[in-house]
Amino acid sequence: MNILVIGGAGYIGSHMVKFLHRAGHDTVTYDNLSNGHADAVLHGTLIEGELNDRSHLDEVFASRRFDAVMHFASLIEVGESMREPARYYANNLAATLTLLEAMRNAGCDNLVFSSSAAVYGKPPTAAVSEDQPPSPINSYGRTKWMAEQMMSDFAAAYGLRYAALRYFNAAGADPEGELGERHEPETHLIPLVLAAALGRRTNISILGTDYPTPDGTCLRDYIHVWDLARAHLLAVERLFSHGECLTLNLGNGDGFSVRQVIDVARRVTGREIPVAECPRRPGDPPVLVADASLAGKLLGWMPEYPALEDIITHAWRWESSRATIN
Numbered sequence: 001m002n003i004l005v006i007g008g009a010g011y012i013g014s015h016m017v018k019f020l021h022r023a024g025h026d027t028v029t030y031d032n033l034s035n036g037h038a039d040a041v042l043h044g045t046l047i048e049g050e051l052n053d054r055s056h057l058d059e060v061f062a063s064r065r066f067d068a069v070m071h072f073a074s075l076i077e078v079g080e081s082m083r084e085p086a087r088y089y090a091n092n093l094a095a096t097l098t099l100l101e102a103m104r105n106a107g108c109d110n111l112v113f114s115s116s117a118a119v120y121g122k123p124p125t126a127a128v129s130e131d132q133p134p135s136p137i138n139s140y141g142r143t144k145w146m147a148e149q150m151m152s153d154f155a156a157a158y159g160l161r162y163a164a165l166r167y168f169n170a171a172g173a174d175p176e177g178e179l180g181e182r183h184e185p186e187t188h189l190i191p192l193v194l195a196a197a198l199g200r201r202t203n204i205s206i207l208g209t210d211y212p213t214p215d216g217t218c219l220r221d222y223i224h225v226w227d228l229a230r231a232h233l234l235a236v237e238r239l240f241s242h243g244e245c246l247t248l249n250l251g252n253g254d255g256f257s258v259r260q261v262i263d264v265a266r267r268v269t270g271r272e273i274p275v276a277e278c279p280r281r282p283g284d285p286p287v288l289v290a291d292a293s294l295a296g297k298l299l300g301w302m303p304e305y306p307a308l309e310d311i312i313t314h315a316w317r318w319e320s321s322r323a324t325i326n
């Protein structure tokens with residue numbers, strides 16, 4: 001297949017490009033490099049461009065026939081989305097509309113979209129399934145839910161076939177150590193914990209210790225980025241074989257608290273990791289854990305690296321090798 005990977009220079013997108021290459025597919029990455037890195041695109045062609053630049057997108061679609069598009073380009077920070085919602089609606093919603101229009105114009109009907117567990121808000125059940133009606137509690141989650149609804153309308157009216165993949169907490173790094181998580185500034189828990197282990201930060205802030213959870217810190221379902229990549233390829237194959245649209249959770253089904261993540265990181269790294277107990281971050285739900293059984297049933301997807309130890313070990317390999325380079 002020939003796949004257009006929007007945001008292929010970013011964290012998940014760059015792993016996807018490598019995964020697709022491994023599976024024998026060709027990729028063109030389209031990325032504005034605002035958060036991505038050109039050197040993370042290990043295969044295929046990289047085109048630098050803005051997602052809201054319709055004429056540039058039209059040129060890209062005219063240059064070759066794409067079997068499918070995978071769309072990873074979005075702003076992803078919950079806290080920032082509460083402070084700067086306009087940027088989030090422009091990037092995550094309006095630019096996605098531009099992409100959908102360009103796809104429609106080019107007759108490219110297959111799309112895999114990075115959605116998020118943030119669409120669920122504060123789910124009432126311990127493990128949330130896709131039956132749970134979305135009810136996001138932050139602007140980031142709302143942009144993802146609105147984009148899903150937009151795709152659903154495009155599917156009904158214009159024949160778009162899409163898979164909306166609701167990631168829980170993407171984490172870890174390429175098991176071979178070539179790629180990893182490089183957000184600037186970094187806001188995600190695991191890379192920050194590892195930066196504290198390396199002494200690049202004085203400590204890790206625990207953002208909220210008074211949540212209604214066993215140890216007072218938030219529970220999240222951490223899913224290996226390589227397992228996410230595999231699910232995307234399976235989703236495209238399913239769009240081709242069955243034609244109907246998909247909305248699927250991607251997670252391991254286990255919740256780990258912030259304190260548990262730090263403890264596992266201490267074991268994996270063998271380092272002291274000092275903590276600072278801080279107030280809650282606005283927009284954070286106490287518990288987000290997936291029931292991802294539907295992805296198992298429809299895609300035959302089974303995570304290869306479900307253990308938090310493996311996820312943190314791969315992330316640590318990447319972080320510590322970067323520490324040697326820098």
Ligand code: UDP
Binds near residue numbers: 187188204
């Ligand atoms: N978190 C934390 N300290 C940090 C960053 C994150 O305690 O410096 C917590 C955050 O409140 C959440 C969990 O770690 O409960 C995962 O946050 P992250 O930003 O990695 O992902 P999110 O759940 O927001 O997608």
